[in-house]
Amino acid sequence: MNIALIGQGFMGRAHSNAYNQVAHFFELKHRPRLKLLCGRRADELRTMAARWGWEETTTDWREAVTRPDIDVVDIAAPNSLHAPIAIAAAEAGKIVFAEKPMANTLDEARRMAAAARGVRTMVWFNYRRVPAIAFAKRLIEEGRLGRIFHYRATYLQQWGNDPSRKSGWKLEKAVAGSGVTGDLLSHLFDTALELNGPVSRLSAMQTTFEAGREIDDAAAVMVEFANGSQGTFEATRYAVGAVNQNRFEIHGSRGMVRFNLEDLNRLEFHDATIDAAEQGPRSILVTAPAHPYGTNFWKPGHIIGYEHTFIAALGDFLRAVERDEEFHPDFGDGVAVQSVLDAVERSAASGAWTTPEKAGV
Amino acid sequence: MNIALIGQGFMGRAHSNAYNQVAHFFELKHRPRLKLLCGRRADELRTMAARWGWEETTTDWREAVTRPDIDVVDIAAPNSLHAPIAIAAAEAGKIVFAEKPMANTLDEARRMAAAARGVRTMVWFNYRRVPAIAFAKRLIEEGRLGRIFHYRATYLQQWGNDPSRKSGWKLEKAVAGSGVTGDLLSHLFDTALELNGPVSRLSAMQTTFEAGREIDDAAAVMVEFANGSQGTFEATRYAVGAVNQNRFEIHGSRGMVRFNLEDLNRLEFHDATIDAAEQGPRSILVTAPAHPYGTNFWKPGHIIGYEHTFIAALGDFLRAVERDEEFHPDFGDGVAVQSVLDAVERSAASGAWTTPEKAGV
Amino acid sequence: MNIALIGQGFMGRAHSNAYNQVAHFFELKHRPRLKLLCGRRADELRTMAARWGWEETTTDWREAVTRPDIDVVDIAAPNSLHAPIAIAAAEAGKIVFAEKPMANTLDEARRMAAAARGVRTMVWFNYRRVPAIAFAKRLIEEGRLGRIFHYRATYLQQWGNDPSRKSGWKLEKAVAGSGVTGDLLSHLFDTALELNGPVSRLSAMQTTFEAGREIDDAAAVMVEFANGSQGTFEATRYAVGAVNQNRFEIHGSRGMVRFNLEDLNRLEFHDATIDAAEQGPRSILVTAPAHPYGTNFWKPGHIIGYEHTFIAALGDFLRAVERDEEFHPDFGDGVAVQSVLDAVERSAASGAWTTPEKAGV
Amino acid sequence: MNIALIGQGFMGRAHSNAYNQVAHFFELKHRPRLKLLCGRRADELRTMAARWGWEETTTDWREAVTRPDIDVVDIAAPNSLHAPIAIAAAEAGKIVFAEKPMANTLDEARRMAAAARGVRTMVWFNYRRVPAIAFAKRLIEEGRLGRIFHYRATYLQQWGNDPSRKSGWKLEKAVAGSGVTGDLLSHLFDTALELNGPVSRLSAMQTTFEAGREIDDAAAVMVEFANGSQGTFEATRYAVGAVNQNRFEIHGSRGMVRFNLEDLNRLEFHDATIDAAEQGPRSILVTAPAHPYGTNFWKPGHIIGYEHTFIAALGDFLRAVERDEEFHPDFGDGVAVQSVLDAVERSAASGAWTTPEKAGV
Numbered sequence A, B, C, D: 001m002n003i004a005l006i007g008q009g010f011m012g013r014a015h016s017n018a019y020n021q022v023a024h025f026f027e028l029k030h031r032p033r034l035k036l037l038c039g040r041r042a043d044e045l046r047t048m049a050a051r052w053g054w055e056e057t058t059t060d061w062r063e064a065v066t067r068p069d070i071d072v073v074d075i076a077a078p079n080s081l082h083a084p085i086a087i088a089a090a091e092a093g094k095i096v097f098a099e100k101p102m103a104n105t106l107d108e109a110r111r112m113a114a115a116a117r118g119v120r121t122m123v124w125f126n127y128r129r130v131p132a133i134a135f136a137k138r139l140i141e142e143g144r145l146g147r148i149f150h151y152r153a154t155y156l157q158q159w160g161n162d163p164s165r166k167s168g169w170k171l172e173k174a175v176a177g178s179g180v181t182g183d184l185l186s187h188l189f190d191t192a193l194e195l196n197g198p199v200s201r202l203s204a205m206q207t208t209f210e211a212g213r214e215i216d217d218a219a220a221v222m223v224e225f226a227n228g229s230q231g232t233f234e235a236t237r238y239a240v241g242a243v244n245q246n247r248f249e250i251h252g253s254r255g256m257v258r259f260n261l262e263d264l265n266r267l268e269f270h271d272a273t274i275d276a277a278e279q280g281p282r283s284i285l286v287t288a289p290a291h292p293y294g295t296n297f298w299k300p301g302h303i304i305g306y307e308h309t310f311i312a313a314l315g316d317f318l319r320a321v322e323r324d325e326e327f328h329p330d331f332g333d334g335v336a337v338q339s340v341l342d343a344v345e346r347s348a349a350s351g352a353w354t355t356p357e358k359a360g361v
Helices: A010-025 A042-052 A061-066 A079-091 A106-115 A131-141 A180-196 A307-323 A331-350 B010-025 B042-052 B061-066 B079-091 B106-115 B131-141 B180-196 B307-323 B331-350 C010-025 C042-052 C061-066 C079-091 C106-115 C131-141 C180-196 C307-322 C331-350 D010-025 D042-052 D061-066 D079-091 D106-115 D131-141 D180-196 D307-323 D331-350
Strands: A002-006 A033-038 A056-058 A072-075 A095-098 A121-123 A148-156 A199-207 A218-225 A230-236 A245-252 A255-260 A266-271 A282-285 B002-006 B033-038 B056-058 B072-075 B095-098 B121-123 B148-156 B199-207 B218-225 B230-236 B245-252 B255-260 B266-271 B282-285 C002-006 C033-038 C056-058 C072-075 C095-098 C121-123 C148-156 C199-207 C218-225 C230-236 C245-252 C255-260 C266-271 C282-285 D002-006 D033-038 D056-058 D072-075 D095-098 D121-123 D148-156 D199-207 D218-225 D230-236 D245-252 D255-260 D266-271 D282-285
Touching: A002 A010, A002 A061, A010 A033, A010 A042, A010 A307, A010 D010, A010 D042, A033 A042, A033 A061, A042 A056, A042 D010, A056 A061, A061 A079, A072 A079, A079 A095, A079 A106, A095 A331, A106 A331, A121 A331, A131 A180, A131 A245, A131 A255, A131 A266, A148 A180, A148 A218, A148 B230, A180 A199, A180 A218, A180 A230, A180 A245, A180 A331, A199 A331, A199 B199, A199 B218, A218 A331, A218 B199, A218 B218, A218 B230, A230 B148, A230 B218, A230 B230, A282 C282, B002 B010, B002 B061, B010 B033, B010 B042, B010 B307, B010 C010, B010 C042, B033 B042, B033 B061, B042 B056, B042 C010, B056 B061, B061 B079, B072 B079, B079 B095, B079 B106, B095 B331, B106 B331, B121 B331, B131 B180, B131 B245, B131 B255, B131 B266, B148 B180, B148 B218, B180 B199, B180 B218, B180 B230, B180 B245, B180 B331, B199 B331, B218 B331, B282 D282, C002 C010, C002 C061, C010 C033, C010 C042, C010 C307, C033 C042, C033 C061, C042 C056, C056 C061, C061 C079, C072 C079, C079 C095, C079 C106, C095 C331, C106 C331, C121 C331, C131 C180, C131 C245, C131 C255, C131 C266, C148 C180, C148 C218, C148 D230, C180 C199, C180 C218, C180 C230, C180 C245, C180 C331, C199 C331, C199 D199, C199 D218, C218 C331, C218 D199, C218 D218, C218 D230, C230 D148, C230 D218, C230 D230, D002 D010, D002 D061, D010 D033, D010 D042, D010 D307, D033 D042, D033 D061, D042 D056, D056 D061, D061 D079, D072 D079, D079 D095, D079 D106, D095 D331, D106 D331, D121 D331, D131 D180, D131 D245, D131 D255, D131 D266, D148 D180, D148 D218, D180 D199, D180 D218, D180 D230, D180 D245, D180 D331, D199 D331, D218 D331
Parallel strands: A002 A033, A002 A072, A033 A056, A072 A095, A095 A121, A148 A230, B002 B033, B002 B072, B033 B056, B072 B095, B095 B121, B148 B230, C002 C033, C002 C072, C033 C056, C072 C095, C095 C121, C148 C230, D002 D033, D002 D072, D033 D056, D072 D095, D095 D121, D148 D230
Antiparallel strands: A148 A245, A199 A218, A218 A230, A245 A255, A255 A266, A266 A282, B148 B245, B199 B218, B218 B230, B245 B255, B255 B266, B266 B282, C148 C245, C199 C218, C218 C230, C245 C255, C255 C266, C266 C282, D148 D245, D199 D218, D218 D230, D245 D255, D255 D266, D266 D282
């Protein structure tokens, strides 16, 4: 399977690592081949290709789409390029991977999904593959939380307050589409839809702290989920003291789970069905053989890091291909998230409670 | 100073304890005298009076208001009695203390405040006297957090999920007025107004999980504060796994503070002005002589409990009287909180962003 | 029951508080009467008596022993006075309470116990009454930890490093007897003997950081318990960053418990008998009705403080008297602890493994 | 640089990963070439070689030593093979890497070091390269902890209690040499010597819980360091509830650091020189550019795992070779650790305080 990766930034590195590492930790019939690296800064591109083992480079992403020897087009370019590249790649019959947010608008996302009807796709919502989150999903599916009352999620970063980081494409509306809504809420809602099901309606606010900036520096959302639970979401780049806190807690009639990405090898689980005197949140180190991905990486207690979530997503995708099975999150899942983000933006603009549009293409 | 206490429940006990203990920890010229205990369950009343040292008992609260030897009428009765008792007591010239929520409606609260114009008052927002919260206030006033970006508060309890606790006056709309809005959001907003200033506008939701119940089992609020910060609030009795988590975190341009009532002797403080490599939230045990109330109770590291917040509130009040100084939170502060709660209820009903009414009487 | 308290320091205050509070939280037939307060600083004594409700004061402790109207002599005076006062009081037929360490030497402790054969006694090892520790004991007695492998305890304070605290009786060998050995290890070993049974032999070290000082600033002990478990103990006043960390963790074949006095309302409990994937230390807030002392104080999640451990010890003692039941820790338990401390000192001096002497008088 | 790796177990995997990954995260002139993989189970060897990219395999480690195209012999075989392989490899002029413990006896270690006088060596004490530990070292070197009073370290695992893990070479004295002393105390003492300097004398105990077993299941050590600080160490495979807790805390006159391998991206640092009211242990996420290895891996808050410590050790070694600089820990450092372990065993056997032999060859 020949890969073309478009993107030479942080995500380009994370994906390159995954392609290099996936066969070390997942039993695969075929290894991905790092064929073509695309990016606009030609000189850096060669250095990066040499470092990570890409065979060729190009500064024109269309090459990735048109070359017949490319099987997968992996888009880690700035957000506004997702739709054009993905549509071209899908129309060329390629497997398409897209970084999150899938797109800058719901319309874009739908057009991407429509174009990709006949091809396999993946959205890099890598946090689904955090072992602790996969374990939370298992507990929920087994009914261990019972009826869900509350879903509470925050994604707290602080770099917005850093005077040295006042520019970059993530702050430009034309490129990024939005601020934390696309960048961080997208992660929170992918996890929420996965763990807690569809959103019925929501009310949102977006806040911009920096004068003259067009994108949202922070956002908050109140949610009614279809299962009757109450949801609250908050994302920000101005949470001074928090480096990368993707946190959630879910309270149900039979138990609770709690997670924080800064300590991603742990899940807190409270079992409300045991003797009352013995109840309390358990701090579970999710590194044992019995845990998701527990036999892929190291021994119990030998923790994994951020990068392993990409490796696991890729490993699961490649095995799904080998076994001819479904894989999620695909572009359909990406549209579902985008539909919620679209409702967030409309609600923040109107001040009214808003229902996400049906996600279907 | 002769006290009449109306209430024989949990709060009646907490106040009784404070009257007994205040002179042990605060240097006072005069001790409060536990004169009269009022309640409706006559037999229990005598037991309670004997246990806590109340000299007399009555089942008619009007006695407290009319007896000339009573100086303070302390209302720890169910919420719907706050207004009638407080108004009668104030009109009789008594000092009036009221448990939270001050009232069931903004109108009631205003009438209470109007009646009490000429007398000293206190609302038992005891958490202002948690040493860690008082210390947070000091840090904020000194500018240690800089410009505030975020105020995030939750009050999480789980007893709503307990099948043995499906009745009681806290669940009856006619008596309690509301569910978590009056019971828990009132605490959160008193602290928020104290630490972060006025609310400009808000959008709220209230959720009832129990079929047929008239009050709110959970509530969430998004807030724009007058200082430009983004606020999020959530209160619930269905947060399984959380016993009594009154938590907040405040992020500013220069630092962060974080608090959890279940570990009330601690404040986390992040100083974003020091060398970047050394930054991280500090876990400060707020029990040293240099801390608020640090010389009132025990030695450093010998922690205090829930009850001490009542003792400290009472101690501060009595010293304010002795020194002829202002005391807060008084009924004016209570009206300010009630005005926010009123906006919460209106917003939850209308679905629209809502501005709290001016708090003034 | 008329009390004479000897001591006007920190412990004098803590005991005074307990006498005032015990009948508020424990159902008792008779309340203790704060009859006589003894101390050497006459002027302060009167202030303290007025504040805490002591009826009379004296600067001669012998008065407490000889007055026929005194039922209990409570010794909170510096360590070197414990033996003479306790022996005189016991010989006068008084109930005797002694602060910890019970004595400065094993011989003193034995003579105290011998003199007190016919009277009731208590050593103020108040931490046995921390609800979380009492709960740990219950779990151990129920076999929830299985065979014990490890007992690890530390008592970490930092005030030794404080330049303003370089004098005081706790630093004088003639008065204090020892440094952390008597002051802090005594607490650790009382809890250890209670939770894990007798010590077979031990090897100890004592360290003095301050030049010219005669007492131990820190101590460490390795222990073989009679049950075959391996024990390690460390106490210090030079653990900068730790305020009052009396911590222990106990690992057994079926589970683990962990405790830290700075967060005394919690016990961590790990159940190793449940499904492996769900195992992890639980953080249990020990404030529920089902917990030890859970119905004495406040509602679940409304935490108690340091002082409540004294109230609970006193409450248990008084109920034991009313019911004509045994009470522990008494002077016999105090001798057992002193025997271990004696072995610690002998081992630290000789460098050899040492067996504690039989505790019996 | 052609590598021959001897070992096909957990450590074989961890080293293979490091060879694959090092050039992705470290700027190197030359990449290591995975030339030869040696092990005794031939069939598994081929699978492992295919997975990790080893060019050739052999079941005879002597091949690695004798082949002229091999530059580095990396020993991840069971402990008893370290000395013969290392000596043969060094005598053949190879660069030699050895897993920890370096050897089963001090004598072996010395003979290894003597043989390796003319070649470069590394002992895989990978935890020196945990960013948080490297940061602790920096703080100590800058004097931020002041005079050191206490060094407290524990290495707690629980697999000894697992009935399914009652055999394996780590439990055989002839192969492993010892139990936790070589396996876990070696890690603790390498870090301790690095952070706190030489050990003056020690007293140790070793405990075996499993009847008939010849090796130590647990060990404890009391230490006097040359700098006057008091040290305590404990290692065990029977700490039920602890998965892989390599923890230490160091208390000095000016501050404290605390670490736990289960949360290896964090260091707690307490600065005792700032305003007393603001002091408290800070939880520092050691992932920022200003931190050790902060620019090698991912962005701040995107945590690394266990495997990265091997990558960093290897990266540092290879850069040291390229720059012709010293590298530590080398065999000399390994002998120093082995000398302490030797004293531990002698003290545990004799019951006496023991001085480690001079580490020099």
